[in-house]
Amino acid sequence: MKFIKYTILLLLSLSISLAINAQTKSPKSSTMGDFMDKRFGMFIHWGPVSLRGTEIGWSRGDQVEVNDYDNLYKEFNPVLFDADAVVKTAKDAGMKYLTITARHHDGFCLWPTAYTDFNIKNTPYKKDIVGALNEACKKQGIKFCIYYSVLDWHHPDYPIHSPKNQTIDPKSDMNRYLLYMKNQLKELITNYDPYMLWFDGQWEKPWTDEMGKDLYAYLKKLKPDVITNNRLGKEFAAMENKNIDASKMIGDYDTPEQVVGKLNMTTPWESCFTICNQWAWKPNDKMKSLKQCLDIVSKTAGGNGNLLLNVGPMPDGRIEARQADRLKEIGDWLKVNGEAIYGTLGGPYQPNNDYATTRKGNKMYLHILNTNIAKLNLKAIPGRKVKKASLLNGQAVDVVQNSDISITLPASQADKLNYIIVLELNGNAEDIQIIK
Structure with a gap:
């Protein structure tokens, strides 16, 4: 009997100890700690607009006439796209995660979604690009992440239809649009189980912080450990690298853009940069030097942030050789110096x-x-x-x-x-x- 009592007390003591440890475990063992330890990821901006070499989303109705832009998918046939090769390029660059623009502001979907015909299944290519990258990432040990725009200038229920004309469409229905978003995001989480979701486009008037909070709660219910950036809400550092109030942030980390974030030991952040000037592929676009890239890598880690470095594949699906070469040079540097980047503060x-x-x-x-x-x-x-x-x-x-x-x-x-x-x-x- 004494042995049984002793055993019960020992087990009780052990369970209390485990509970205390669970409450006091270091941030490095948390989901966000794991994400921030990775330090370096690949951003991919890609879609039918690569056929014109203009900027994704933003050139719709500007450099490319709307009807032309919206019909480019009928020509989009990236026959040389090789998901394994793209992910290997990321891995050889020393990148630990990859984020693909599953849907940008132009509304085109790189996966065969059930909720709109404006998707990859209805192109000459037909194959699921999001799915292929997801599988390649899992094979090669890279975390798979998805970019999804909050706004959609192509969708009839989103109230604004052009980056240049912010007039509200009276026939639009934001409630129906929010249901469309939730359906698509559930589809993406169910089919691809992304490590992280990267939102964008929340600055336009139709989108409110209340919508962002509702969507954030919905996503965490679907997948409690999914990481999201803070572009479900209006509070973000953006290109101005603003000081933000983290308590007003909707999402798990801040997102300075095309600028290295400020040294911050309390609020996680990730800077996104382009390897050239444009997000989407552009012929002869000026590319950053290796020195510029390495400075960004070190300054970002030195500020306690992550770096998401963007490439834009060509219309045939390949990453330009010169961009792939630059990424390989960064990777070669990280092979020697990576202990000063990964898993550091x-x-x-x-x-x-x-x-x-x-x-x-x-x-x-x-x-x-x-x-x-x-x-x-x-x-x-x-x-x-x-x-x-x-x-x-x-x-x-x-x-x-x-x-x-x-x-x-x-x-x-x-x-x-x-x-x-x-x-x-x-x-x-x-x-x-x-x-x-």
């Missing part, structure tokens, strides 16, 4: 044009962006000292610590590509407050 220093910092355990990673300078001076870290400084290959780096931390940069790295210096501290680097 940003800070404690604000990134600038000379350097960025990330940290993990007792290590602080100093990303040298300006390789032309010979010395860096950092403000001292309260309660911490640098025990050892070296390049990732183990080569020692000279450090002098007085009222600040003075680092002599190795002459062997001058005028070369961005590199990392590892500063081993005499304590945990992750609990250091932001140093201003």
